[in-house]
Amino acid sequence: MVTFVVVGVLVLAGAAALIWATRVVFTPKEIHVKGRTAFGQVWLCDHCDEVVTKRNFGEHGVNCAKRPVGRGAERSRD
Secondary structure (H helix, E strand, C coil): CHHHHHHHHHHHHHHHHHHHHHHHHHCCCCEEEEEEECCEEEEEECCCCCEECCCCCCCHHHHCCCCCCCCCCCCCCC
16 A cells, blocks of 8 residues: 555656746747746746736747847856
C-alpha cells in the first residue's frame, strides 16, 4: 500500500515537472508572465507591455510595432 502511494507521488511530481518544462520551452521569448487572475494567466509583451491573449499569443511579441530592429536588441528578462 505504501509503495503505491510513493509511486503515485513520484508520477505526479514527474508529470508536474514535465508540464512546467514544456511551458518554459514553448513560451515565446518576447512574452513574459505577469501573474494569475481568476480568469487565468496574464501575459504581457516585453516591448509594449500590452496584454497578450491566447488568440494572438504566438504572433504578438514577434510582430509588435515597438519591437527593436536587429539582433541582440531585445529587452532582458529580469
